[in-house]
Structures are given as structure tokens and as C-alpha cells.
Amino acid sequence: MRIISGIYKGRRLIAPRNLPTRPTTDFTKESLFNILTNQFYFDEITVLDLFAGTGSISYEFASRGVPNITAIDSHQGCIRFIEKTSEELDMPIHALKLTASSFLETTPLKFDIIFADPPYEFEPEEIEHLINLVFSGGLLQENGVLIVEHTKRIHFDEVPTHSDSRKYGDSVLSFFRTTNKEEEEE
Secondary structure, three states, X not given: OEOOOOOOOOOEOOOOOOOOOOOOOHHHHHHHHHHHHOOOOXXXXXXXXXXXXOOHHHHXXXXXXXXXXXXXXXXXXXXXXXXXXXXXXXXXXXXXXXXXXHHHHHOXXXXXXXXXXXXOOOOHHHHHHXXXXXXXXXXXXXXXXXXXXXXXXXXXXXXXXXXXXXXXXXXXXXXXXXXXXXXHXX
């Protein structure tokens, strides 16, 4: 895996092979950050990376100057790798070994960006539950966004907070905001 932009641009990171991860492709990451760069000042925001895996998305945010990143994963090996890497590179990443649901149900924190990349085996209902936890818990700052990476077989057009989806090969990035579609159209 490599960091594609920012102060660590081009840096390659070698994750242990035994981690149960499916890293976001460079093409998808580049597209995601092109979208976000036009919406946020990275040096002023807080980010939550759910299902962080090897930490690829967290490292991209840190490389671009985000000062406060929380990475959540339920696998101890993933958390150890994120902690080791962020310490070596002096990145502001706080890694926690928890399930995404348990973190979302208990955190008092609010975030500008929440990125969730659940395993592709997750059913649409499981992902919708996570979306509901984010919005019912008020976990997004004003003008914040929840981004969910998922397979193209899943669609969230009926979810009131869904604002947009972008396809990248077999992956889709769906964006959710507190402003619903009816308010955007007025």
C-alpha cells in the first residue's frame, strides 16, 4: 500500500499478510480525496475511520494535515499495525480496538468526516444500521459527511440522508449528509 498525496506522498507501507483486509484502491482513494479537497480544509477537521483495516484512509488524511483522526477496527493485528505506523510517522491517529457499532453507540465525539469501509459481506441492513447510528447519535459536525464504501450490488437511494453515490469499478462510495434531498432541491 502507498500514500498517494500529502507530506508522505509515495511512501510505501507493508502490512502483515495475515490481516483480514480489503484495501481501498489507489484510484478510489484519489477520487475520494479529490472530492473532499473541494469541501474541507483538512487542517481544521476531525475524521473517524471505521473498519480501518491497515489504516490506509487514516494515513491519507494524516498525510494531508488532518490533526485529529480516530481509527476503529475490531482486529487487534490491524490496530497494532496502525499504532506502529502512526507512531513511526508521527501521525495524529488514535487507534481503538472496537466494533464500529459499539464505538458509534457510545462515543460523545463529533466528526467532520466519517469514512466507513465495512466488509463486503455486510448486508445492506447492517450498513443502514451504522448509518442510523451516526445520524441518530448526532455524530457529524454541521456540514459533515458520512462516506460508505460498498459493493455496487447495494443501493441507498431510499435512505433520507443519502446525497450521492460514485462508482469506481466494483466499489461504490456513497455520501450521506444531514441535509436531506428535499431541502437540497428547494
